[in-house]
Amino acid sequence: MESERIEIPYEDCNNQGRIFSLANRLGHDMNTYARRYMKSKFVAQGKDFDYSYYQIASPSYSLDLVDEAELHEEGARTDGISNDEAYWIGFFYKYFALSLSLTNEQAWEKIPFDRMRAFYAEYGAASKETAGEEMAKILRKEMTAGKPHVVILATGGTIAGSAPSAASVIGYRAGVLNVDEMLAAVPELADVADVRGETICAIDSKDMTDEIWLRLTACVNELLASDDADGVVIAHGTDTLEETAYFLQLTVKSDRPVVLTGAMRPATALSADGPMNLLDAARVAVSKEAAGKGVLVVMNGEIHSAREVTKTRTLGVDAFGSPVLGCLGTVDAGVPVFYRTPSRRHTTQSEFTAASLPRVDILYGHAGDDGALADACVRAGAKGIVYAGMGNGSIPADVEKALINAAKEGVAVVRASRGMGGTAVSAEPSYDAAGFIASDTLSPQKARVLLRLALAKTNDVKELRRIFQEY
Ligand code: ASP
Numbered sequence: 001m002e003s004e005r006i007e008i009p010y011e012d013c014n015n016q017g018r019i020f021s022l023a024n025r026l027g028h029d030m031n032t033y034a035r036r037y038m039k040s041k042f043v044a045q046g047k048d049f050d051y052s053y054y055q056i057a058s059p060s061y062s063l064d065l066v067d068e069a070e071l072h073e074e075g076a077r078t079d080g081i082s083n084d085e086a087y088w089i090g091f092f093y094k095y096f097a098l099s100l101s102l103t104n105e106q107a108w109e110k111i112p113f114d115r116m117r118a119f120y121a122e123y124g125a126a127s128k129e130t131a132g133e134e135m136a137k138i139l140r141k142e143m144t145a146g147k148p149h150v151v152i153l154a155t156g157g158t159i160a161g162s163a164p165s166a167a168s169v170i171g172y173r174a175g176v177l178n179v180d181e182m183l184a185a186v187p188e189l190a191d192v193a194d195v196r197g198e199t200i201c202a203i204d205s206k207d208m209t210d211e212i213w214l215r216l217t218a219c220v221n222e223l224l225a226s227d228d229a230d231g232v233v234i235a236h237g238t239d240t241l242e243e244t245a246y247f248l249q250l251t252v253k254s255d256r257p258v259v260l261t262g263a264m265r266p267a268t269a270l271s272a273d274g275p276m277n278l279l280d281a282a283r284v285a286v287s288k289e290a291a292g293k294g295v296l297v298v299m300n301g302e303i304h305s306a307r308e309v310t311k312t313r314t315l316g317v318d319a320f321g322s323p324v325l326g327c328l329g330t331v332d333a334g335v336p337v338f339y340r341t342p343s344r345r346h347t348t349q350s351e352f353t354a355a356s357l358p359r360v361d362i363l364y365g366h367a368g369d370d371g372a373l374a375d376a377c378v379r380a381g382a383k384g385i386v387y388a389g390m391g392n393g394s395i396p397a398d399v400e401k402a403l404i405n406a407a408k409e410g411v412a413v414v415r416a417s418r419g420m421g422g423t424a425v426s427a428e429p430s431y432d433a434a435g436f437i438a439s440d441t442l443s444p445q446k447a448r449v450l451l452r453l454a455l456a457k458t459n460d461v462k463e464l465r466r467i468f469q470e471y
Contacts (some may be wrong), residue, residue: 307471
């Protein structure tokens with residue numbers, strides 16, 4: 001027999017309704033029935049049915065696999081429920097499962113059939129979408145009564161990535177899964193909180209922009225100022241996750257938890273790390289201890305502060321660390337535990353608001369650097385330059401000359417270190433005299449985020465130095 005994968009659309013609640021309707025009439029649970037039904041259709045077409053199709057395709061089935069006539073026949077043979085009603089009830093179950101990120105079985109277990117019939121009686125005359133939404137709203141409220149509200153904001157990245165095979169961890173497309181698909185992969189989220197998803201963007205995070213940052217921070221601030229969210233989780237690509245986290249750390253005005261997470265393996269991979277990271281992030285977002293600790297990053301069972309965390313590996317699920325100061329805590333066996341609290345200013349104590357951000361460039365120091373690029377930054381209109389210097393932010397003599405000239409022209413110069421885990425403190429008297437600013441323990445990319453926000457307020461060197469000591 002020919003073995004072939006049949007394309008199965010994900011969001012087809014209608015079709016789920018039909019399958020359900022058949023299953024119900026025959027007294028089977030929906031999944032067992034759907035599996036059998038699909039198998040019979042594959043076999044009838046002379047194709048080999050591999051249960052992995054079902055696993056991969058679950059929870060949706062292709063519309064053309066369902067035979068309308070068969071459905072009517074079954075309906076006539078059985079239970080006094082009209083075909084229309086059975087179909088609607090099936091649709092409701094599926095809508096309910098999808099909107100609350102439950103599996104079909106969980107939806108089936110949670111809502112007794114008679115309850116669904118009552119919904120049909122009440123809403124059956126309305127449009128399907130209205131009825132489905134109404135029903136999901138009521139049931140969500142009941143199920144999650146007393147549970148905290150968490151909004152998951154999707155931005156793309158590997159956590160929403162799709163690869164051609166389960167063995168691929170590279171060569172995938174980032175940001176392919178939509179937020180509902182991501183949530184549907186983690187039905188356990190419903191045990192933690194009343195979770196709903198929103199999409200901010202669907203990008204590979206290497207392409208992060210100011211515009212998205214501004215939109216994201218506005219969205220987080222709005223959600224946290226309302227009763228809609230007790231905490232926010234942001235699913236993000238890992239490449240610039242640390243920069244977005246630090247930007248939010250400085251621009252979110254709330255004590256409520258904001259937690260970023262991502263994945264190193266695409267959603268389609270064997271042992272994908274995204275689902276557990278998402279669940280852990282939600283656990284941290286509802287944890288009382290997380291409140292007031294600034295923006296957090298949860299990856300691989302560790303809780304990091306946005307200020308210190310950085311991506312330390314290009315592959316592997318243990319890709320994040322806080323090299324200078326260590327993580328704040330862990331999520332071992334599902335329980336967030338904090339050991340430390342950030343002491344630098346953040347969120348509600350931050351003086352920064354997200355506004356239009358001036359250009360700041362980062363230059364990477366190296367042996368033989370002649371300062372030509374520092375001149376180029378000034379010509380390109382940079383209002384600030386972060387120099388990722390050697391060791392304790394050391395700057396080669398020729399570059400120092402170029403940077404002194406830049407500072408004379410009003411460009412703010414921050415000395416950071418290219419060494420991961422480096423601290424740049426005040427070093428040479430000539431650096432101080434030129435008005436260079438030490439980045440403290442901030443990495444060059446974090447120093448750039450802070451400098452941009454600071455420069456939107458002031459370009460006074462004394463003020464900038466204060467800011468780098470306080471944040
Ligand atoms: N390139 C991906 C991104 O940052 C990497 C990831 O998410 O792990 O969007």
